[in-house]
Amino acid sequence: MENKIKKMYCxxxxxxxxxxxxxxxxxTYVLLSLxxxxxxxxxxxxxxxxxxxxxAFALTGMTTVMFHxxxxxxxxxxxxMGVEWIHTNMEKLESEAL
Structure with missing residues (x-):
């Protein structure tokens, strides 16, 4: 589970x-075309x-999201991952019920 969290974060x-x-x-392209x-x-x-x-504001916002x-x-x-597990198990239960 720890590896999956690390992979998703990366x-x-x-x-x-x-x-x-x-x-x-x-x-940069827009500013150079001025x-x-x-x-x-x-x-x-x-x-x-x-x-x-x-x-600067946009990059600061992206950096803040990365820290979060x-x-x-x-x-x-x-x-x-808990939500994915629930959906997977619900699909299995539904297919078994049919």
Missing amino acids: FDCAILVGLAALLVFIV DKVPGSGVVRMAIMASGMLAL LRQNSKELYSSE
Whole structure:
């Protein structure tokens, strides 16, 4: 059971890291394409600052979720595995009843 919890935790962390990398790529691409937008330098700097601030908040949120998963992994994944066990046994009982 401990290995399954660890595997589920690692899988969830891998998903979060992948999404964070995708987010960084997209925001970086958008911020680098600001050169093509007409306007003054002040407007560009304001847009870049807001984009970087949004990126910082999003990455902070993802990091917070990762810490939450690490601190509560046994409780979260044990309850999830318990639900899976109940569903599996209910399906077995239903198939045996028929």
